[in-house]
Amino acid sequence: MKSRFAGLRENGWSAPPPDQPSDDLLAVRDIFKYFSFGPSVPWAKKRTIRAVDGVSFRIAQQETLGLVGESGCGKTTTARMILGLLAPDAGEIRFLGSEIGRRGPAKRRDRGRIQAVFQDPWSSLDPRMRVGDAIAEPLVVNTRLRGQQLRDRIAGLLDAVGLGPGAARNYPHEFSGGQRQRIAIARALSLNPDLIVLDEPVSALDVSIRAQIMNLLKDLQQEMRLSYLLIAHDLATVRYLTDSVGVMYLGKLAELAPTTDLFARPAHPYTLALIDAASAEVRDRPPIVLSGDIPSPADPPSGCRFHTRCWLYEQLGRPKICRTEQPPMTEVLPNHASACHFASDAMHPPTRAAVAGTSPSAATRAAAASVVGPGTAGAVMPVAPSRPLRI
Numbered sequence: 271m272k273s274r275f276a277g278l279r280e281n282g283w284s285a286p287p288p289d290q291p292s293d294d295l296l297a298v299r300d301i302f303k304y305f306s307f308g309p310s311v312p313w314a315k316k317r318t319i320r321a322v323d324g325v326s327f328r329i330a331q332q333e334t335l336g337l338v339g340e341s342g343c344g345k346t347t348t349a350r351m352i353l354g355l356l357a358p359d360a361g362e363i364r365f366l367g368s369e370i371g372r373r374g375p376a377k378r379r380d381r382g383r384i385q386a387v388f389q390d391p392w393s394s395l396d397p398r399m400r401v402g403d404a405i406a407e408p409l410v411v412n413t414r415l416r417g418q419q420l421r422d423r424i425a426g427l428l429d430a431v432g433l434g435p436g437a438a439r440n441y442p443h444e445f446s447g448g449q450r451q452r453i454a455i456a457r458a459l460s461l462n463p464d465l466i467v468l469d470e471p472v473s474a475l476d477v478s479i480r481a482q483i484m485n486l487l488k489d490l491q492q493e494m495r496l497s498y499l500l501i502a503h504d505l506a507t508v509r510y511l512t513d514s515v516g517v518m519y520l521g522k523l524a525e526l527a528p529t530t531d532l533f534a535r536p537a538h539p540y541t542l543a544l545i546d547a548a549s550a551e552v553r554d555r556p557p558i559v560l561s562g563d564i565p566s567p568a569d570p571p572s573g574c575r576f577h578t579r580c581w582l583y584e585q586l587g588r589p590k591i592c593r594t595e596q597p598p599m600t601e602v603l604p605n606h607a608s609a610c611h612f613a614s615d616a617m618h619p620p621t622r623a624a625v626a627g628t629s630p631s632a633a634t635r636a637a638a639a640s641v642v643g644p645g646t647a648g649a650v651m652p653v654a655p656s657r658p659l660r661i
């Protein structure tokens with residue numbers, strides 16, 4: 271029987287061999303996760319949701335990587351595989367050089383070193399458990415701390431997140447949303463993790479509380495030499511907290527870059543649209559507005575998955591390559607990769623004046639000409655595949 275993953279690795283991605291030495295804390299290489307659903311009626315076909323479809327990235331010590339994208343793009347499924355809540359169908363997840371994606375001794379050993387803080391602190395804490403007991407639980411299961419040593423450790427953790435040791439005697443309902451998130455962070459810190467997966471850690475909080483929690487996370491990162499994987503919708507949070515950002519669309523990475531580069535020079539049309547949607551900044555070009563909904567991951571579009579909503583595809587006159595060839599992740603600037611056949615056009619969107627004076631495709635052609643140099647005016651050039659990004 272033909273494998274569900276046959277041909278899926280032919281996406282231009284060049285992952286290093288598994289035994290290559292690396293100083294990364296976490297290396298995610300070409301992971302896939304598909305979910306199959308049986309038909310609701312006997313004559314219907316089985317459906318397969320391609321939740322994560324060949325994603326690779328790395329997180330260094332004390333680095334924060336953000337994963338952004340619309341709901342259903344696969345960022346939470348990726349985080350769940352890193353946390354060990356789901357096993358990848360293919361690919362590998364290495365933590366300090368050991369494979370943890372599949373069950374095994376390394377996975378058990380490293381379990382305590384990767385922790386999570388979820389979006390809703392209310393549902394991540396047991397309402398019938400005192401705060402001290404909730405923080406003690408992982409310590410009792412995984413360490414030999416007992417008695418006064420255990421109580422001291424709990425008091426230290428509560429102190430580290432800005433709550434007094436007296437908070438250990440209270441129940442979660444006696445705290446505000448921000449305080450409950452501090453308790454969830456204290457519990458995540460209890461086993462001295464190296465990596466914390468932050469799944470929308472401030473989006474359920476009042477705006478006035480968000481800054482406090484973000485600053486707390488930054489301070490803890492400095493003091494405890496933590497690395498974070500931040501899953502978020504809110505680009506302002508991502509911009510403030512992260513060192514680098516991966517933009518996901520329909521189970522794939524569209525762009526991966528250092529945060530300052532990504533916001534200063536987005537190299538994928540989808541990233542540009544996300545930034546425009548989140549910003550009220552006045553620019554010398556019209557804002558990019560995406561139309562339509564994200565397609566079903568059970569039936570993703572052919573070629574570039576974004577082509578059904580891509581403004582650049584329309585402006586370039588619907589080039590065939592976008593419908594037929596999946597763009598590989600290609601390094602367009604140092605450490606800045608984009609999965610777009612026309613990344614250099616995306617980095618130079620037409621100005622407001624150009625759009626007013628010419629047709630949209632001509633404006634983009636003018637921008638493309640300014641990138642590719644003299645003698646090519648009027649030609650729409652795909653970005654030269656400089657070299658595949660190595661992860």
Ligand code: SF4
Nearest residue numbers: 574577580592610611
């Ligand atoms: Fe748009 Fe084509 Fe680039 Fe995909 S490859 S993002 S459709 S321009």
